Amino acid sequence: QETVCIFGTGDFGRSLGLRLLQSGYNVVYGSRDPKNSLLLPKGSKVMAHAAAACEAHVIFVAVQREHYGFLKSLASTLAGKVLIDVSNNLRRGLYPESNAEYLSSLVPGATVVKAFNTISAWALQSGGLDANRQVLICGDRADAKQQVVDIAQSLGFTVLDRGSLRAAAELEDLPLQLFPLWRLPFCIAFCLTAFIFFYALTRDVIYERVTNGKDNAFRIMISLANRVFPIVSLVMLALCYLPGALAGFLQLYNGTKYRRFPDWLDRWMLCRKQLGLLALAFGFLHVLYTLVIPIRYYVRYRINVYVISLVKDNKTYEFDNTVAWRHDAYISMGILGFGLFVLLGITSLPSVSNSLNWREFSFVQSKLGYMTLLLCTAHTFLYGWDKFLRTSSYRWWMPPSYMLSLVVPCVVLILKLILIMPCVDRKVTRIRQGWE
């Protein structure tokens, strides 16, 4: 049974120690105050730092970087040992060099390995299966790294080697990231939302106010929201399939798949998942906003007033078969489209996508994805119907907002249509299989 030393009896040190003990290691803590061992896992020993260091060859430094100072005085004891730096910083760019390199400069005789910083104390404690299970490590000496790999593997983690200690800065950045891949899609969603909102506000509220003097402002809460959300959803759904189509044309043009895509296209392709999920979130809100329509005070008021007027004016009330068809058709398309949309969402859950093979995954994401786009576009077309022909729809020369939303989807669908024409398709397939 190997002995491992841990400096620092804080949250991380304690959780790590417990886990090491469970996996059959002996654990020795190095602490400023060896008496105070109340919360430490049973079976571990606590000593002063120097004494603890002597007991083991591998030492975890579970102390904040700010307090590394005391290690300098231990430099001679630590010479020849493997120091594992697990530390993170509170913000990026706090220090010029990475914590691991700083540690290495403090104790030049020891070999420093950066590892475990992406694992939270909580993850260590709750068993490891339930939290990020990948330990990233880096360091300059292969044998020291191997020892850390062995420990990590016996704790049940998988290990990914990221190279020399120079990579430490990168590893220290990882836990500070906040949804890096979602940033661009969020920006797009935000800008689109803002634009459509002001567009619809102008058409539906301000126009009404200026020309008829009517105060429609309460419509912002639901009517406008239910105009903005579906449009953003549809556009983002289309944006998510646009780069694939562009890539196809680019490959046709290049005649090979080995030419790199331009950078912007590469970046765009990498955030399609996020674009799609945001589109789903907006679509979800659209559905909820639609389903509450009949319980709105305003809608009930309007319907009642309409019925009363019908009775009072003794008008006949004709049933319009075409409207019934069209109305039911667009709602039905919406529902089916949304069903497929949710299915796309479900298959992008990591655990589901892992259990699909590549062919199944791209069947769902690519084939059914285009089907979703088609259904949603048809839904919007049928919703609009002949509105675009009526001049009353163009207020201050602004077309109805749903028309704006149709531009990108139509472009994508047309591009795709071209790509799946047999002659083009054959050529694309040949290119993609590397037959030159």
Next chain:
Amino acid sequence: QETVCIFGTGDFGRSLGLRLLQSGYNVVYGSRDPKNSLLLPKGSKVMAHAAAACEAHVIFVAVQREHYGFLKSLASTLAGKVLIDVSNNLRRGLYPESNAEYLSSLVPGATVVKAFNTISAWALQSGGLDANRQVLICGDRADAKQQVVDIAQSLGFTVLDRGSLRAAAELEDLPLQLFPLWRLPFCIAFCLTAFIFFYALTRDVIYERVTNGKDNAFRIMISLANRVFPIVSLVMLALCYLPGALAGFLQLYNGTKYRRFPDWLDRWMLCRKQLGLLALAFGFLHVLYTLVIPIRYYVRYRINVYVISLVKDNKTYEFDNTVAWRHDAYISMGILGFGLFVLLGITSLPSVSNSLNWREFSFVQSKLGYMTLLLCTAHTFLYGWDKFLRTSSYRWWMPPSYMLSLVVPCVVLILKLILIMPCVDRKVTRIRQGWE
């Protein structure tokens, strides 16, 4: 640090090389064109095939099977080496023998191991945790396989040995599969949907047309859909619990659990998950179609016309307490049933079911599953109420479609009722625990 050779600098070769480098291997590429190494991972070397082969004992052949020809000329250089065949085909049955066996016949001096073909290049690149993590291997020599196992494990994959090289054909089929377990449930769903659709079409549209000359065809889009989907959902939900009940009776009859079930029952039991999830999808559509009822043009029209007629004819409008009870009750059952249905769906997500122990999983799937079935059946019963007594419901002698949907669920519930009667239950339990 071991050196590994990769033939082919395509998508797969590059991704694999990058991953190998990250895990601490040296990587040497063999390429037709050693100059063109622009896209290759940093740290790797590129040479002609023969030169590269000399550098390593293990060689990945990341080239399409169509181009294996060139390996023949390298046969002497490759003698004694381990060749890993990662290739897949575009369709099944393209070639008489598997790619791996073909490779083995081309280079008889080398040991061929089939592996990694189920892992996509993308999965290799994006870190492995996020895609199928199981590497299936097969091969004729244990020591060669062990070397591949070691490599796969250090890349963070788990390995499943599938035996001798004859299994290669099977492994090559895996990535070509498209939802094999879903096929039967899909067929059932499709046939049921078609049958119920035409049944309901006849009763609701054609009958109306023939006897009253009214054109009801617009009802197809929503009213009919909302008749077909819930019925299919209910029947499939019942079909998903029927085999378990049949198995119980069969075990009672056999008096032992070690007699094999008939083949059709075994196959049926294996696709219950898929049956259940499809039932959920149809149920989900039913719910959406139900919730949009009040925003339909047709429904609003009907209600308004009704109110107008009430006013004009000056009829009194009585509140019927029983109808209120019944109506609210059936909707409430539907909601609770659907809630449990969604819960069943959530617990069948791989990541959730993994975190449940066996007892918890079968509590949810079996106990709460039967509860779901009970609630949904009660929902349908209360919806129909005394309709089956009224002769007007039998158009052209066809009973209302909801009555058809009740047959299978009732059978299942009765069978289950028998099985949980204390006397029977005791006997079944005894059999299943192997006490004979």
Next chain:
Amino acid sequence: QETVCIFGTGDFGRSLGLRLLQSGYNVVYGSRDPKNSLLLPKGSKVMAHAAAACEAHVIFVAVQREHYGFLKSLASTLAGKVLIDVSNNLRRGLYPESNAEYLSSLVPGATVVKAFNTISAWALQSGGLDANRQVLICGDRADAKQQVVDIAQSLGFTVLDRGSLRAAAELEDLPLQLFPLWRLPFCIAFCLTAFIFFYALTRDVIYERVTNGKDNAFRIMISLANRVFPIVSLVMLALCYLPGALAGFLQLYNGTKYRRFPDWLDRWMLCRKQLGLLALAFGFLHVLYTLVIPIRYYVRYRINVYVISLVKDNKTYEFDNTVAWRHDAYISMGILGFGLFVLLGITSLPSVSNSLNWREFSFVQSKLGYMTLLLCTAHTFLYGWDKFLRTSSYRWWMPPSYMLSLVVPCVVLILKLILIMPCVDRKVTRIRQGWE
């Protein structure tokens, strides 16, 4: 190739044998009836128990504890071997000592290791990736344990050592647990539901009956349900954020984070996830019950009667702008709150939370969680509006139920508000980072 022996050819023995064969082991079964090997995996051998035991050093005992008796007679053959006890019991507390310890007492010469009992036969068969992948082991001798660890790892499982054989009782309890962490949240939910239900029943049904003699009982099915579920949801959502706030104040008071929390607070904090998910389930039901409002018979009746009365009495029907604002606003808040609620639910799926780093996870759960609470509380406030001022709301001195539901959320929000005031926040942050 190592040989492993399995006693017992039941479900577990067969599945385990198949898996061992696939991973490259030789498998020998020990059975009472070596002839009857119909269902056994191909490639394995079957013998009498004694003969089988001689072939291997490691023996799995895949037999129910009730039948361990026969092992006593084999004691001499088994001396020096490693016996792996995989057994579970049907209920807790059936026997005074654990099965593994009983086995050890039967065959004192052998080394007993408890392992694999948490893995179901089905999980072994279906590949291991898709079921609980963690093998818990315990035993008194390190070398024997190491052999079991090796086997488990080559089958693709991760291993967690739980110490000496005395831990066996604990391991045998695990598969018998039924949602231990959900128990407390369920109790809370149940009590709350019962209380609010009777409260609302008194106010809405009994009061009406006693004072006006009207029979409102049908309202139980939907109206009352839709009063109870949202209230329970809101209170439980608040209860889920209350302990975090209390912890903050406690740490402020203690001036350190190293003082243990009182036991009740610790337990409460550990079941917040479950509290939150139950709150989501209740919220989900609230949404469904709300969305069906317009298709209810009762609601349609009420609206129609209202319109008819308007027409008959020739009253003017005024549009109230404030009501329109308020109504739309509270519904909109509800929708956005529910959207975030679902998002919280999605990120607590194990596979999703695993792919988030700590910072991202607590951004969603903590920041967006408080946002959810805020939106839902605002939703309820706006729903109630000035009802609390009207005396007619206080039936039998009982305030409307929605007012009760606001108490806990308001407390939580106020506590949080204090904690994020810059001066307090700075102090809390300092404490939590261990700078004292």
